[in-house]
Amino acid sequence: MSEFTVHSIPGSPFGRAVLATLEEKGASCRFSPVAPGTFRSPQHLARHPFGRVPVLEHGGFLLYETQAILRYLDRVLPVPALTPANPKHAARMDQVMNINDWYLFQGVGNVIVFHRVIAPLMGLAPDEAAIEAAMPRARAVFAELARLLGEQHYFAGEAISLADLLVAPQIGFFTQTPEWSVLGVPHPNLVAWLARMEARPSLKATTWERVSEMAKAA
Ligand SMILES: N[C@@H](CCC(=O)N[C@@H](CS)C(=O)NCC(=O)O)C(=O)O
Numbered sequence: 001m002s003e004f005t006v007h008s009i010p011g012s013p014f015g016r017a018v019l020a021t022l023e024e025k026g027a028s029c030r031f032s033p034v035a036p037g038t039f040r041s042p043q044h045l046a047r048h049p050f051g052r053v054p055v056l057e058h059g060g061f062l063l064y065e066t067q068a069i070l071r072y073l074d075r076v077l078p079v080p081a082l083t084p085a086n087p088k089h090a091a092r093m094d095q096v097m098n099i100n101d102w103y104l105f106q107g108v109g110n111v112i113v114f115h116r117v118i119a120p121l122m123g124l125a126p127d128e129a130a131i132e133a134a135m136p137r138a139r140a141v142f143a144e145l146a147r148l149l150g151e152q153h154y155f156a157g158e159a160i161s162l163a164d165l166l167v168a169p170q171i172g173f174f175t176q177t178p179e180w181s182v183l184g185v186p187h188p189n190l191v192a193w194l195a196r197m198e199a200r201p202s203l204k205a206t207t208w209e210r211v212s213e214m215a216k217a218a
Pocket of ligand 1: 012052053066
């Protein structure tokens, strides 16, 4: 039995970042699916008082907030390192991780991806007005991510870091939306980076389909 348990749901980009980081480290985990409708159950609130996923369990240690989880994993599983030693590169990693949480997910991913990808699965029509309202911020976020990436292979330089593992699952969802043609396609460096990321075994092992299989097997 693995020493790590990940409480999450298939399709969660934050949960996928945790699973992909474990894969990059060559560490196995037990996947513990949080059933839809139970995010605010006493059992899940005891793990995550804000009723979200993912939550990492390591021995008796419970940890939520994806950035904290990724940094914890990088400390307890130091090889291969996913934080650059160079302070400027590490700062860029931290910056991109915060852009992910504050500007890419909040107000962009949780609007556009929600209405284009998740809502239809729930039998809901996309809210076009909400998507339109999110577009100016979305354009700014994608342009800034492309600028920061520049000609580098990864966000923090030539080696993969936690930033790439946090952001790739979020950006991957946009390729399933018509908005990708104006948000992603105009930035060939971002498109090439995503292809590089999605070719990695860690991302291939943590697609929605693969995590659904983990959930069924749990
Ligand atoms: N800041 C949190 C965000 C996690 C998050 O928003 N997770 C989504 C799934 S991807 C969730 O649990 N949503 C449930 C809800 O909003 O009720 C983190 O970094 O872990």
